[in-house]
Amino acid sequence: MWEGPWVGLGLDTKRSVWLDYSVRRAGASCGASEDGRERSKSHGEDLEWIDVKLRWNPDDYGGIKVIRVPSESLWTPDIVLFDNADGRFEGTSTKTVVRYNGTVTWTPPANYKSSCTIDVTFFPFDLQNCSMKFGSWTYDGSQVDLVLEDQDVDKRDFFDNGEWEIVSATGSRGNRTDSCCWYPYVTYAFVIKRLPLFYTLFLIIPCIGLSFLTVLVFYLPSHEGEKICLCTSVLVSLTVFLLVIEEIIPSSSKVIPLIGEYLVFTMIFVTLSIMVTVFAINIHHRSASTHSAMAPWVRRVFLHQLPKLLCMRGHVDRYFAETEGSAGAGGPPSSRSALEAALDSIRYIARHVMKENDVREVVEDWKFIAQVLDRMFLWTFLLVSIVGSLGLFVPVIYKWANIVIPVHVGNANQ
Structure with a gap:
């Protein structure tokens, strides 16, 4: 227990009190909650002011220049975080450091949670602005004024976070006025960016892999039923990924996340x-008995022109011209009748063979058209997949890697 001479405590509230305000020895962590708000935490703040009634002469008190007094025993400024998220406005009660010249230093440890809107447009390559606005709850500027010690926050005292990286942390002082008074406040604006390695490895790369896996569907033979099975499996996998992302990203109808797009x-x-694929399989199984003759333009485009453009081996149309043979004159009537009977049999067999060959040729033509369609859609979907992936991710990654810090950041009400 302190047994030395007591120092009179008090404060003349009619005088203006200047607070030297700064954030030190702070640790920050940020994350997204289910309600679509971002939580920014800061621990510890330094408050310093001069109380003229707490001055003494060290020579009169045994050379004592500094004493430590519980904060409940003297006047302390009611500095609170206005945009508080958890409803707790007070910090932990600790002792204040009082010097003989009346300078009072108070560093109350506190766990502040600030709520600010999160923008998930470019998730997981997003950049977030979150601000923390501090000021007196009951005193106006004529009674308690805030003086910002330094506009730049020392980021070396912040704790590391495996999901977020602090890009910029600055402070600014402002005033809010009404009809009678003015109220000073200090705003700390934090610019943070998400570290996307985790989401890249476990979300983006698998999604891109599934996208390119879809292209391989057109490389399978058209008569294989596994084409539909592969497409359906990829679609189910993408649906599962969409449900996983819905659990990770805060729900918001204002913007669509990049990974969702x-x-x-x-x-x-x-x-x-x-x-x-269904259309190609239908083409593959067409025949002369189920479909009418192939249109000339279809034959010209799919059997002659497109195969050359797609670097495919040409399909040769083989048609037999039915020629009618005539029996030569001469010979005895009996020999001529026997020869005509033999020729009739040969013609019958030839017509039957030609008919079967025509049917087989029609089937082969439709199968070849199915192969041409598969090859055409293979290159088309591959090109669309590459262009779509690069078009969505490359500009965002480039912007994320070359972040330009704005002059004024934060969303505090000015």
Whole structure:
């Protein structure tokens, strides 16, 4: 127990008190909650002011220049976080450091949670701005004024976070005025960016792999039923990924996340591939008995022109011209009748063989058209997949890697 001479405590509230305000020895961690709000935590703040009634002469008190007094025993400023998220506005009660010249230093440890809107447009390559606004709850500027010690926050005292990286942390002082008074406040603005390695490895790369796996569907033979099975399996996998992302990303109807756009793009991509595959299988199983003769333009485009453009081996049309043979004159009537009977049999066999050959040729033509369609959609879907993936991710990754910090950040109410 302190047994020395007591120092009179008090404060003349009619005088203006200047607070030297800063955030030190702070640790920060940020994350997204289910309600779509971002939580930014800061621990510890330094408050310093001069109380003229707490001055003494060290020579009169045994050379004592510094004492430590419980904060409950003297006046302390009611500095609170205005945009508080957890409903707790007070910090932990600790002792204040009082010097003989009346300077009072108070560093109350506190766990502040600030709520700010999160923008998941470019998730997981997103950049978030979150601010923390501090000020007096009951005193106006004529009674308690805030002086910002330093605009730049020392980031070396912040704890590391495996999901977020602090890009910029700055402070600014502002005033809010009404009809009679003005109220000073200090705003700390934090610019943070997400570290996307985890989401890249476990979300983006598998989604891109599934997208390119869809392209391989068109490389399978058209008569294989596994084409539809593969497409359906990829579609189910994408649906599972979409459900996983819905659990990770805060729900918001204002913007669509980048990874969500890519998943929707891939699902449409796979759905179209299923439709095209069904059409190609239908083409593959066509025959002369089920469909009418092939149109001339179809034969010209799919049997002659497209195979050359797609680097495929040409399909040769083989048609037999039915020629009518005539029996030569001469010979005895009996020999002529026997020869005509033999020729009739040969003609019958030839017509039958030619008919079977025509049917087989029609079937082969339709199968070749199915192969041409598969090859055409293979290159088309591969090109669309590459262009779509690069078009969605490359600009965002480039922007994320070359972040330009804005002059004024934060979303505090000015």
